[in-house]
Amino acid sequence: MRIRHPWVGVAVGLILAASTALAANGIDVRRGQDAMVFGNCVPSLVVENNSSEIIDYLQVDVAVTLGNGQERIIELKSAYREGVPDPIGVGGTATLKQHLDTSKALGVGCGDVKARRAVRTICEAEGGKACASSVSVSP
Numbered sequence: 306m307r308i309r310h311p312w313v314g315v316a317v318g319l320i321l322a323a324s325t326a327l328a329a330n331g332i333d334v335r336r337g338q339d340a341m342v343f344g345n346c347v348p349s350l351v352v353e354n355n356s357s358e359i360i361d362y363l364q365v366d367v368a369v370t371l372g373n374g375q376e377r378i379i380e381l382k383s384a385y386r387e388g389v390p391d392p393i394g395v396g397g398t399a400t401l402k403q404h405l406d407t408s409k410a411l412g413v414g415c416g417d418v419k420a421r422r423a424v425r426t427i428c429e430a431e432g433g434k435a436c437a438s439s440v441s442v443s444p
Contacts, residue, residue, distance in 0.1 A: 331439040332356050332428065334365055337400055339415045346415035348444075350381050350401040352393055356438035360393040362386065364427040365401055367444050370420040371413055378424060379403050379411065392431075 337349035348367065354360055363383040370376050381401035384391035393399045403410075411418070421444040428436035 330355055330357070331441055332360065332363070332436065334363075334401070334423075334426075334440060334442040334444075336421075336444055339418070341415060342405065342410070344414070345405075345410035346413055346418055347403050347405065347410070348379065348381065348418070348421070349403075350442070350444060352383065352399045352401060354393045354395060354397050354399075356436070357395060358430045358436060358438060359395060360428060360436060361390060361431055361433070362427070362429040363393065363399075363401060363440075364425075365423055365442055365444070366425040368422050368424045369411065369418055371411075372417040372419055377411060380408055 333353045333355060334350050335353075337351040340347045340349070348369070350365055350367075352360075352363060360383070364386075365381050367379050367381060368376050369379060381403055383393060383399050383401055385404065385407075391399070423442040423444050426440050426442060428440050430436045
């Protein structure tokens with residue numbers, strides 16, 4: 306039987322706690338509810354702002370692969386870029402949506418969406434500066 310030094314357990318615990326704390330300090334984006342609007346699938350993403358900064362604007366461009374093999378890019382946004390601000394506060398959540406009045410609908414039902422991947426993220430904090438926190442996206 307091998308006896309470990311008692312500090313090894315403490316060190317491992319501190320490392321795990323630190324990595325969990327770092328993960329909790331970012332901006333987490335995950336898949337939201339898909340909706341059917343006028344016969345078109347409209348995906349969404351849910352944002353959890355675990356950072357220490359207010360997010361003025363967040364956009365995630367998602368590449369959607371359809372059942373026929375075509376790929377389309379859709380922009381999911383926290384607000385209209387030039388519209389009324391809708392900030393995401395510290396510890397807050399929000400839904401990123403596709404604005405069908407400013408972008409083209411997918412033209413298919415939700416069952417025809419076979420895969421998704423994030424291709425671009427725009428995150429702006431107060432004053433229009435880039436977010437200092439990392440953005441993690443799981444579309």
